[in-house]
Amino acid sequence: MAGKKVLIVYAHQEPKSFNGSLLKIAVEELTKQGCSVTVSDLYAMQFEPRATRNDIVGHLHNSEAFNYAVETWEAFKRGGLSKDLVEEQKKVQEADLLIFQFPLFWFNMPAILKGWMDRVLVRGFAYDSSKVYDSGLLQNKLSLFSFTTGGSKEKYAIRGDIRYLLWPMQHGIMHFCGVKVLEPHICYAPENVSEDKRKEMLTAWTQRLKTLWKEEPIDCSPEWYFK
Numbered sequence: 001m002a003g004k005k006v007l008i009v010y011a012h013q014e015p016k017s018f019n020g021s022l023l024k025i026a027v028e029e030l031t032k033q034g035c036s037v038t039v040s041d042l043y044a045m046q047f048e049p050r051a052t053r054n055d056i057v058g059h060l061h062n063s064e065a066f067n068y069a070v071e072t073w074e075a076f077k078r079g080g081l082s083k084d085l086v087e088e089q090k091k092v093q094e095a096d097l098l099i100f101q102f103p104l105f106w107f108n109m110p111a112i113l114k115g116w117m118d119r120v121l122v123r124g125f126a127y128d129s130s131k132v133y134d135s136g137l138l139q140n141k142l143s144l145f146s147f148t149t150g151g152s153k154e155k156y157a158i159r160g161d162i163r164y165l166l167w168p169m170q171h172g173i174m175h176f177c178g179v180k181v182l183e184p185h186i187c188y189a190p191e192n193v194s195e196d197k198r199k200e201m202l203t204a205w206t207q208r209l210k211t212l213w214k215e216e217p218i219d220c221s222p223e224w225y226f227k
């Protein structure tokens, strides 16, 4: 929808990859719609995934025993978070929609993207003591997890519902911070399907993006994941 701001957090090393093609499609289609699109290309940025002391500029709240959650919370309040974090938080703050584009690694997101979650979604910025889930601090935003797998759709049906994997990402992170969740977009086994099937999956992503702003968020409750 024209005027909407979208942040795509992208975790793949290779622009020519299938994930790279999915990213390109999203940038093109959303830009065409009149959205303003920002991409955080984590590998290209050499984004630091480790949650360390370096994320705090200046003095520590308690230099005797380091506590990452407490120190980043305190640093956020006094404007003492490292520059790369502040930049990512600004992008999140401005966005109406967050799209996460990545290949599934060990039933989860790649470490560099997990590190983005760990470091950017600081207490005071994304959530606070009683400000979690529907009261989280990142209200009025949507999120969408768009990812690829190595395993086929049939294999996932046998191994168990892929929604189980989405519980920590969608519910444990996004919903916890107050962000609403759209249906995930999953491209199964792009390496092992025909060229035609790959083209079909890319077209399906373009098609979905065309009507994305009309979608209702999922009911992000245990039933959606485990029923």
Ligand SMILES: Cc1cc2nc3c(=O)[nH]c(=O)nc-3n(C[C@H](O)[C@H](O)[C@H](O)COP(=O)(O)OP(=O)(O)OC[C@H]3O[C@@H](n4cnc5c(N)ncnc54)[C@H](O)[C@@H]3O)c2cc1C
Pocket (backbone or CB within 6 Å): 012, 016, 017, 018, 019, 020, 021, 102, 103, 104, 105, 106, 107, 108, 147, 148, 149, 150, 151, 190, 191, 195, 198, 199, 202
């Ligand atoms: C550490 C690790 C852990 C993993 N854990 C899991 C796991 O737990 N579960 C699981 O299912 N998988 C797992 N995998 C596999 C991984 O999820 C897949 O390899 C990945 O999702 C494939 O996506 P890709 O973008 O890298 O594919 P690519 O290999 O980049 O792309 C597939 C094919 O699409 C082609 N392509 C790219 N763009 C286009 C285009 N525009 N048109 C047509 N063709 C195109 C490429 O040339 C390539 O031939 C793991 C992989 C790693 C490295």
Ligand SMILES: [Zn+2]
Pocket (backbone or CB within 6 Å): 170, 171, 172, 175, 176, 219, 220, 221, 222
């Ligand atoms: Zn939820």
